[in-house]
Amino acid sequence: MTQGEPTPKPAARSHDPLAVAVANASLFGGGYLMLGRGQLAVVVLLITVELLIIFASVAQTLWFGLAVLAWWVAVIVHGWYLAGGRPHRGRIRPFRSRRQWVIAVACVLPVLLAFGLLRFDVVRIEGDVAQARRAGDCPRVESAVGRVSPAHRMVDVSPGADGEGMVEACGLLRTAVGPLDAGLAGDTKALDQGFQQLTTVLTELPGNEGLVEAALDRFLDGLPTEDPCITVRIATWLAERPSDGGELDRARRAVPRIAPAALADCGSRLLAAADWEHARASYQQLLDEYPDHELAPAAREGVRQAAQKIEEARIAHERAVELANLRNLLRPSGSAQPRYCAAPVPFSAAPAGPNRALTVGDTQYTSKLPAEWKTDDVATATRVLCVGASELGAAVETCRYTSGNVTFHRVAIPVRVYELRTGQLLADTRVEIGGTSCPYLVYGYSPTRSVTPSDSQVQAAFRPLISP
Known part of the structure; x- marks a missing residue:
């Protein structure tokens, strides 16, 4: 410009920088759209959405929240700058547009309302959490924390933490x-x-x-x-x-x-x-x-x-073992006498009192003893009589028959008597039993025969051994 030439008038802006900055405060790129920069608005929107998602999901930290805040400020300042908000030494006239301010407010107001409502709800959640913690109320605190959504995390760092x-x-x-x-x-x-x-x-x-x-x-x-x-x-x-x-x-x-x-x-x-x-x-x-x-x-x-x-249980067990062993030794063994007769063992549980005998071996004559003298259960016996096969005892009488002379002998039975409680041998003897001889008839000839004892004679012979 040369001397004498008139001073040019300041150029007029076509956008209100403050309105653009306010529109950009919505973080949705409204200010860039007002400037006709649609691609920039889309880029800023995508970056903003990504930052908010990260902040709400995996980066609930103060430093990342400050980073989001810095991004928000940067977008506002950048929109203001692009709209000509920088000083130009008076060459550009200030521009104010009511229409642009209406658009800016329409962009930012929903965001501010949503932010305010979410912040208010965060405060309520925090209050409910505090009350529930003081009361130790698990269902209430779980309900309060459960109300926290990703949207709440966009406006606060770890709400309900x-x-x-x-x-x-x-x-x-x-x-x-x-x-x-x-x-x-x-x-x-x-x-x-x-x-x-x-x-x-x-x-x-x-x-x-x-x-x-x-x-x-x-x-x-x-x-x-x-x-x-x-x-x-x-x-x-x-x-x-x-x-x-x-x-x-x-x-x-x-x-x-x-x-x-x-x-x-x-x-x-x-x-x-x-x-x-x-x-x-x-x-x-x-x-x-x-x-x-x-x-x-x-x-x-x-x-x-x-x-x-x-x-008592120990004694009972020992007696049960003794009894089982005793019964095993008294078990019949073919025609031979039970093993007990050769190797007796004590039975400490044998009863005291009147003698009752357990007879083993040959039962031809012991079967004629009274029932009260005997027992079939060793657990109730006091003595064991090991009875051998009968033999010929002392000669009693010789009788003449048509077939020849026959000498009759007493019945001799070998008997061993053991005390059941101690296993001690009480007697090792031959019991001789008398009886009738020389019957009118005999069948078959044998020069020696046994007398025929009565039950009372058998009992008399065994009584000293049993002593009932």
Whole structure:
């Protein structure tokens, strides 16, 4: 420009920079569309959508939120700059367009309303989470955290995060309920699993001590159980659990309250069920761990009774073994006498009182003994008579018959008498029995014959051996 030439008028802008900047504040590229830069608007929209998706899903961090904010500011400033918002030393006249401002507000207002509504809902969620945490209300905090959507995460960093730890704790405690209930039924492996989950909440999710306390209270309220022996099993497990100095030690401190009565009742139940060994162990545990307890005298009496029953059972077992062995030795062996007759064994359970004999061997004459003198069951016998085959005894009389002379002899029976209780040989003798001789007729000729004894004569001969 030369001297004397008129000064040119400032050029007029065709777009309002502030309106373009406001339109770009919507993050949807409205300002670029106002400038006629559609491709740039699409690019910015795609980048914005991608940033918001990443922020809402996998990058819920403060630094990424600041990055999104910086992108928002950059888009606003860039739209203002492209619309001529930079200073030009007065060469460009300011441009104000009501129409462009209406478009800008129409672009940004829905975004601002959505942002405001989402922020308001985030505040409500945070309030519900705080109240639920103070009340230890798992369903309420889970409901509040469950209301958080990706849209909420676009307007805040980790909304409801204060409740996420509690939700995880509630989930762990809910899974611990089953093992703890199984523990109340006597399953110590499940009990260990339940307490490990409680420990996990305390160590890895601090701030949820109230929830653990409530779960532990529920478990302890189930003690003692209806079965005292199950209570003993649980109390023993709790007492042996290592102390950590924390909330869970309350379970150990509950043992002295429930264990003594459970041990006494369990001992009584086992005593009634004839489980003597475990009954004595239960009573003895009470005496070992609580010697000064008011139930100690009853436990000492229980130990005495159980010990007595154990001794009785031991004796009964030994006698049963003796009896089985004795019966095996007395089993008939063809025509020979049972093995007992050659190798007798004592039977400590043999009854005392009037003698009753078990006769083995030849029964031709012992069958004529009175029933009250004999028994078929060795368990009720006092003596064992090993009876051999009959032989000819002393000659009694010789009679003449048409076929020749016949000499009649007493009946001789070899007998060994054993005392059943000791297996001692009481007598090793030959019993000789008298009887009638020289009958009018004899069939078949033999120069020697046995007399024919009567039942009374047989009984008289055996009476000294049996002594009924």
